[in-house]
Amino acid sequence: MATEPRARLGAKLAEITPGDIDTFFFTNGGAEANENAVKIARFFTGRHKILARYRSYHGATAGSISLTGDPRRWAAEPGIPGVIRVFDPYHGIERGWDSVEQALANIEEVIQLEGPQTIAAFILEPVTGTNGILVPPDGYLPGVREICKKHGILMVADEVMSGFGRTGEWFAVDHWKVVPDLISMAKGLTSSYLPLGAVGMRHHIAQHFQDKVFYGGLTYNSHPMGCAAALATIRVYEEDRLLENTRKMGAVMKGLLRDLQSRHPSVGAVRSIGLFGIVELVRNRRTREPMAPFNGSSEEMTALGRFFREQGLYTFVRWNTFFTNPPLCITEKELREAFAIIDRGLDATDKAVLD
Helix, strand or coil: CCCHHHHHHHHHHHHHCCCCEEEEEEECCHHHHHHHHHHHHHHHHCCCEEEEECCCCCCCCHHHHHHCCCHHHHHHCCCCCCEEEECCCECCCCCCECCHHHHHHHHHHHHHHHCHHHEEEEEECCCECCCCCECCCCCHHHHHHHHHHHHCCEEEEECCCCCCCCCCCCCHHHHHCCCCCEEEECHHHCCCCCCCEEEEEEHHHHHHCCCCCCCCCCCCCCCHHHHHHHHHHHHHHHHCCHHHHHHHHHHHHHHHHHHHHHHCCCEEEEEEECCEEEEEEEEECCCCEECCCCCCCCHHHHHHHHHHHHCCCCCCEECCEEEECCCCCCCHHHHHHHHHHHHHHHHHHHCCCCC
């Protein structure tokens, strides 16, 4: 049945999403949105394989955890069939970044080896979230868009974490003027006040299902309360000018991150876009040995996380990294207060650095 909140939310999302994305399937959360994006892509193309990257996270349900590249997928393997992995342009603090040309060539090679006629979609986070706040180099996302278009592969942008102003634009793809075929969202859609996710699709994809059944939907999908919460949340983004604040405070945060890197020998790399940031810690700036191993921790990282909590700073400490992802309404005073705590905490990790 139709409800007014769902209708109004669909119309509002059509205004703010990229290009001709104008139809939305509402879900209970982000993982379910990605599950439905896969189903839509397979139904629309008649193909079965899905490309996904290693340094990725797409959710914890059976299908979305199979799409996920990081070690959280291991416990659920073998997972759903048809998921094919490609490398990210980033290879960790020790190896660094590929050039755009090399990264795109690697994707093309996998597509050739798998057979482009068998691949339905390529799902990726435009700015990778929990696997490192990986801001793609200019040219990468437009290059992926062209590769997908050439081979008839649907580009799926997982904006669950990077959407709704986190990077300073409504969606991260907007920074590179890229229009994906499908876009998934949750989290910032309602600011998590109520559960709601969505997968948006371009007009011609939605038209495909006008006379073809889409086998999807759960009891609580499109719940009117969730849709009403999303409408209220989007109104706050606009009325409180949170995207503008994110851009302004994001510039301040970028400077604070660079300052940490210049003064603390344990800081091996910093990255940010808007209020989406991360710090990578190392034991040795020359060899760039990480402060904790991949998929592991260390005494130093555990102690740092404990120090942050004791000082009232709540953030995500994972492997050799910690995140700087404050609320979009943060003030400069609050941001500097948080970085003062970080500054004090890094004095301990600096002592673990080997010359």
